[in-house]
Amino acid sequence: MPSDFVADDGADAGDAIDIREQRRRAEVDEPSSPVARFDEPLPLDAGVSLSPWQIAYQTYGELNADRTNAVLICHALTGDQHAANRHPVTGRPGWWDAMVGPGRPVDTDRFFVICANVIGGCSGSTGPASVMPGATRPYALDMPVLTISDMVRAQARLVEELGIETLFAVVGGSMGGMQVLEWGVSYPERVFAAVPIATGVRHSPQNIAFNEVGRQAIMADPDWYGGNYIQNGVKPSKGLSVARMAAHITYVSEAALHRKFGRELQDREFLSYGFDADFQIESYLRHQGSTFVDRFDANSYLYLTRAMDYFDLAADHDGVLPNAFRSSPCRWCVVSFTSDWLFPTSESHRIVHALNAAGAEVSFVEIETDRGHDAFLLMEPEFHRVVRGFLTGAARARGIAVPAPSA
Amino acid sequence: MSDVIPAAEQRVDFRIIRDLVEPGTRILDVGCGDGTLMALLRRSLEVRASGIELSQKGVNDAVAKGLSVIQGNADVDLDGYPDKSFDYVILSQTLQATRNPRHVLENMLRIGERGIVSFPNFAYWKMRLQLLTLGRMPRTELLPEPWWRTNNIHFCTIRDFVELCDDMGVTVEHSIALNAWGRRIPFNAPWWFWNMFGEQAVFLLRR
Numbered sequence: 001m002p003s004d005f006v007a008d009d010g011a012d013a014g015d016a017i018d019i020r021e022q023r024r025r026a027e028v029d030e031p032s033s034p035v036a037r038f039d040e041p042l043p044l045d046a047g048v049s050l051s052p053w054q055i056a057y058q059t060y061g062e063l064n065a066d067r068t069n070a071v072l073i074c075h076a077l078t079g080d081q082h083a084a085n086r087h088p089v090t091g092r093p094g095w096w097d098a099m100v101g102p103g104r105p106v107d108t109d110r111f112f113v114i115c116a117n118v119i120g121g122c123s124g125s126t127g128p129a130s131v132m133p134g135a136t137r138p139y140a141l142d143m144p145v146l147t148i149s150d151m152v153r154a155q156a157r158l159v160e161e162l163g164i165e166t167l168f169a170v171v172g173g174s175m176g177g178m179q180v181l182e183w184g185v186s187y188p189e190r191v192f193a194a195v196p197i198a199t200g201v202r203h204s205p206q207n208i209a210f211n212e213v214g215r216q217a218i219m220a221d222p223d224w225y226g227g228n229y230i231q232n233g234v235k236p237s238k239g240l241s242v243a244r245m246a247a248h249i250t251y252v253s254e255a256a257l258h259r260k261f262g263r264e265l266q267d268r269e270f271l272s273y274g275f276d277a278d279f280q281i282e283s284y285l286r287h288q289g290s291t292f293v294d295r296f297d298a299n300s301y302l303y304l305t306r307a308m309d310y311f312d313l314a315a316d317h318d319g320v321l322p323n324a325f326r327s328s329p330c331r332w333c334v335v336s337f338t339s340d341w342l343f344p345t346s347e348s349h350r351i352v353h354a355l356n357a358a359g360a361e362v363s364f365v366e367i368e369t370d371r372g373h374d375a376f377l378l379m380e381p382e383f384h385r386v387v388r389g390f391l392t393g394a395a396r397a398r399g400i401a402v403p404a405p406s407a
Numbered sequence: 408m409s410d411v412i413p414a415a416e417q418r419v420d421f422r423i424i425r426d427l428v429e430p431g432t433r434i435l436d437v438g439c440g441d442g443t444l445m446a447l448l449r450r451s452l453e454v455r456a457s458g459i460e461l462s463q464k465g466v467n468d469a470v471a472k473g474l475s476v477i478q479g480n481a482d483v484d485l486d487g488y489p490d491k492s493f494d495y496v497i498l499s500q501t502l503q504a505t506r507n508p509r510h511v512l513e514n515m516l517r518i519g520e521r522g523i524v525s526f527p528n529f530a531y532w533k534m535r536l537q538l539l540t541l542g543r544m545p546r547t548e549l550l551p552e553p554w555w556r557t558n559n560i561h562f563c564t565i566r567d568f569v570e571l572c573d574d575m576g577v578t579v580e581h582s583i584a585l586n587a588w589g590r591r592i593p594f595n596a597p598w599w600f601w602n603m604f605g606e607q608a609v610f611l612l613r614r
Contacts, residue, residue, distance in 0.1 A: 331475065333470065334477075352477050352479075353484075353487050356477070356484075356487055356488060357487050357488070357489060359489060359492050361455070361457065361475045362457075362475060362477060363466075363469075363470045363474070363475045363476050363477060364466070364476075364477035364478055364479075365463070365466055365467050365470050365478065366463055366478055367467075368463065382467060385467070385471050386467055386470050386471050388471070389470055389471030389472055389473055390470055390471075390473060392473050393472065393473015393474065394473065396473065
């Protein structure tokens, strides 16, 4: 999910899209990034197990000799493992290029960064688009419903496989932030520092409502075929595109939309008195929707939005949130953005108050910006300064040295 | 990050507070600003420090320094902290900016084993003189803002503060008054002398 305010420069020619679609489908089971495959079953909250299963990932930087400098980056709803490298399908820069890299706030000169595609995704980890074991067709709706803690369980298994006992930090925004929270609660002894950004301990009814609009759009598309569109050689592009358009509105703020588009007309001087994209915002949304279809699987979208809706961190702790964080040994840094209305600052306050009540070491910053929820993906100097400062302080406490600059 | 000590760390009450805190303890700095005092204590005494600060700018600066600080309001947010979760709760030049100083003090001694409070003394002779001769709200180097712009809403004098402690049944373990040059007023000086010549005071409190 690269910045939603940076227009996709996707080719529009039909041939190019076909090539892209082939590339996208190839990434589902045989990704161009490293992939860890497991035969041992992955137990799921739904009460069943996945077996065999796989998780695709990318790494940046070097693991130090003590194996103490690993940072796990958790991606948002429609992101993937390609946080800081060119995307194999779209050719665009990584979705967190601004944050992860040499000398960046998550400094790959200092940390060993891991980013995995979540279970349920469509970029090389087992998900509804993956071929079902012992069959020639994709899982589609035979994939059990997944949860955030299933995703984290899979990541924990990957981290183990990479020979890392304790992560220095887990960092992520939005759905990635939910994973960060889950890490801190389920594996507190395996996380030194946790940075949940623009997120919450559960989805608000409003967030669930928006997700439901998206799912219904996908399922209403005649090309969805009850989830079996791949065997039928089609895809519910229109539904997925509408889902993306609705979601996209929640990622930005009214102020930013005003600044960028206002009520300006698109390629015309007069209203058409029809339903073409008269306004710039309309054609922008349509573009966002159509380019999203090129890189994402519709069933994955159903499963991942459901996982976010189901997330409720307090539920497993008698509904008492501080109990979830009881004597958490992690150092927490919670970040929110003033214009985020998907996960407003009040959601972050809820996290911070619970961490405080649990006696955890916590920092909290609210970054002033008019760019809405998506601000965490964009160049926000104050946000970057805070993350860099927090990670530097934590690295010092962890005894992670900055490597000497190479000559 | 460099470890150059900025000029603000020269603040005299910071040095006094540093002398009062035991090394290796857990402190909560209420109204920690940009975290200068926390950084000083952490560096020189290896304390585990947390902070609360009202201004977002202060919080962001402190977190960027690698400190654990949250944005919050001392008047309401301290209620959520568990009993005796810190060795020291510090209010350095914060008390006079709270809405309900007594409530904040109660919370402070509930959350911390001990409390440290520093505040400007409104009975300082220069203050008295300005009020007496000019008939205006006093302004000093320590309190440079005009009355309408200052965050400070509950001024008190050393005498007032000692009386409040008595009233609350709080034990004053240690008290230090500082004159305009940041020097300690002799320990054997009488209270009235402190109240007159102390520009600011630092108290170590315990329930």
